[in-house]
Amino acid sequence: MGADAAPSLAGRLRPFVEKGQLAGAVALVVDREKVLSVDAVSFADVARRKPMKSDALFWIASQTKPMTAVAVMMLVDEGKVALDDAVDKYLPEFRGQMVVAEKNGDHTVLRRPGHPITVREVLCHTSGMPFQSPLETPTHDTLALASLVRSYAMIPLQTEPGTHYQYSSAGINIAGRIVEVVSGMPYEDFMRRRLFDPLGMKDTTFWPTESQTRRLAKAYRPDAGGVALKEMPIAQLAYPLSDRTHRFPIPAGGLFSTARDTARFCQMLLNGGQSNGRRLLSEKSFVELTRRQTPASVKENYGLCLALGPDGFGHGGALATGMDIRPGPGIATIWMVQHAGFPGDGGKAQGVFRDWALERHGKPVAR
Structure with missing residues (x-):
């Protein structure tokens, strides 16, 4: 079947919506230069029947991690940080x-x-650090980054550094603190000035404004019976989300963003560290980001805050958001939902989207 004749994405996702397994989604595909398709499916708020829109805001959680890694590599490029220090x-x-x-x-x-x-080691989850500090309860965002990272220093390593893969948000928060100390500016300011503003990521923030919050998709989980959707708050974060006094940025998972903003980050990676002719990362640093960093003795294939696969790399978030970058065909897929689990087969919807995107847009392109 030719690309033009391929069934619509909305048609592919409709069964998940009709069965109550998917509340709503924004699904976007880009190549190195432009948006190829964007679909907003079903509802941002099921109870109020509020339609999902393409500019909906989502908590992207751990998709913050590769953005933090890019910030570290910018400092590596400047000779201010070395990975093996x-x-x-x-x-x-x-x-x-x-x-x-x-x-x-x-x-x-x-x-x-x-x-x-x-x-x-902190960027590829082989430092031996635990997932988080006991102080990160009930939410992850109520300690200033400097204080949070000091709490990690008081915790013993769980395994010998460099020998085991143990997914650790603590490690990425440590990396974010290094960005702060070395750059001489707050982590969130560095991210804004050096990454978000140059890429035009205007809707990417740790603190959604009142107007952005109105565009925030509701979060859902399966009900007690596992057969229907139940609305839920984002349990990992303190409310109100706009509170800059009592909430602090989390380098490992604090960002909110839109599909289009996240796509701009993915396009920079598709272009090997460049955006609109401007190089944000050196070729060497881009290679470090996207090559295997985990030892051959472990099964996990991980770069610097990027999960690696046979055809590309990417990262997901706690509420099932995902980005998948495929250098071969030259496309990236961005999947935006807010689900802490799915009833039935809802978790398969992202794979359906990815397959559709590759079918429709995934012809290899010449560089």
């Missing part, structure tokens, strides 16, 4: 950090690790 070169509170040698119900034995954790 010890974290404690920039954050002295990590000097003397220990690793768990033995642990049972009665006691924990600590020892010195073979080497201090490195910048590379």
